[in-house]
Amino acid sequence: MITAEGITVAYGRRRVLDGVSLSLARGETVGLRGPSGAGKSTLLRVLALLHRPAAGTVSIDGTAITGTRYTVPAAVRTRIGVLFQSPRAAADPRLSLADIIAEPLRVARRSDISARVADLADTVGLTADLLSRRPHAVSDGQLQRACLARAFAHTPDYLLCDEATTMLDAATQALIATVITDYQQRHNAGVLIVTHDPALMTRWADRTLDLADLPATAR
């Protein structure tokens, strides 16, 4: 179980989150909704250990995590995968898709990188010709699949998706949802999806939370 408790975040003088709490268990898919600008993405980035809140704690299985990004031990950090709305913003334009997928494996100095990349690419339905291309020569859907493969690299226990299919066509959206659900079932992963599409929310999430209703202590 990953838990955010009493999270407060302010950008400058504007307080976007005020003592918000949320928890996500392994095996479940939780949907999070709320108007744009309400702080959904901020909360997700806090859970992903990418943003340090002004107050509040993120913990996994009861152990509080201090720090963000590379100050968090790799063994903890790699338990969380993230997928964002815009794959363009999330991928280094100089790298091939294969290298984008390989990034977290290289950081961890894995030895079986090329076999693992091929395996991950296959999981997300990326064909071999695309793997040698760089982001400018592939579509958003193709690039998002590479980002999903990258998020799977260390087999995370939790996957956090921020409007991850909003920019994609219906077939790619359904494919990504299916790939994520397969992954979830195989690894008993907890999945958080942020979306403003009510049809997608109803179809995909086991339970739905409204950011405005989140309590100040974990549910």
Add this chain to the structure above:
Amino acid sequence: MTTTVRTSSLLAISDLTVRFRLPDATVHAVTGIDVTVAPGELLAVVGESGCGKSVLAHALLGLLPANAAVTGTALLHGDGAPIDLLTADDKILARSVRGRRIGLVPQSPATALTPVRTGRRLLEETLRAHGRPRAEADTVAAGVGLTPADLDLYPHELSGGMAQRLATALALAPDPPLLLADEPTSGLDRPLVDATLDVLRQRCDNGAAVILITHDLAAAQRVADSVAVMYASRIVEHRPAAGFFAGPRHPYAHALLDALPDRAFAPIPGHPPMLTALPAGCAFAPRCPHAADDCGIQPGLHPDVACHHPIGDRP
């Protein structure tokens, strides 16, 4: 449903084909597109990502990179002789076509906005360049859901959705007879999606034409007069919207609608083909439940569906 007889065409695209040369391969990005767009028409171009929609739009505006080879014709009608967008001199395109006669809402607006000017400066400059009063900036912005205060922000201060709306306002400002809107609603939430779509619809009701490129089938359904479905670089179905959504005839179009979360939410089995190695014959055949021997021959678009065994034809 009413049937409109189109007596004139604003844009007539014929056999438009785009190839990209890569060091070791050729990308078949757009193949043999035949489409006409009439004044007042809102044409939605839909299809899986990577099928060639954006390349089609960029080809019409002469915005393709140097490794692209373009063939075919795309005649833009207006006052005077029609101009072939595919062979016209880039100076002519830059001076009198792009922005003025054909507006573009680019797919990734954040990167297209000049960073050192506020939205208001950008919008006022565009209005003035096209002979409209600067004072209309607030009105044009309000049409896409931007407040006067939003306009005073610099591009880096805008959220993705605000940048998207600013790009739409900038494309609308010259009041072009044809607007190419490439995913103008991505990153917006539903109320803003609907507001943007309604602005596009209203342009068409006033006689302008819009080509709406979108992955969002619900958006197309809300505003389009006609729908063209692209698959693997070709148009595979092109029909009036109402009939299309009630009963798509191409097996791919059918599968795409079925992928919607309020329909079957089913991905299409298999992968889209590599555009560097398209199969002979129908490119959908490897994924098509209706494929038969004759599908090894490329089906033509006659009259409105490119399939040897369209849905509805079978007994």
